[in-house]
Amino acid sequence: MPRDPDTTPCPVPVMAGCRRVAVEHQGPVLVEGPVEVVLEDGTVARSDRFMVAVCTCRRSRTYPWCDTSHRRRERAASPPENRNPE
Structure with missing residues (x-):
């Protein structure tokens, strides 16, 4: 997550x-x-703007500006497998 330049000295x-x-x-x-x-x-x-995020991954729909498309997409957790089948 990018740091907030206004609060990070x-x-x-x-x-x-x-x-x-x-x-x-x-x-x-x-x-x-x-x-x-x-x-x-x-x-x-x-x-x-006072601060801009320039995309480096080229996945942004608003290239050259970053729209956070670089963040990994996580799938919903699947239910645990039954490791002791009967």
């Missing part, structure tokens, strides 16, 4: 004029906005 100060990027394990890349992302075909996706 960072020990390293941000340099003036820099964008902060946080790489999440098995998740999106979090970028302080506003931001423009240049896609492979040359189109530009823009966001004015």
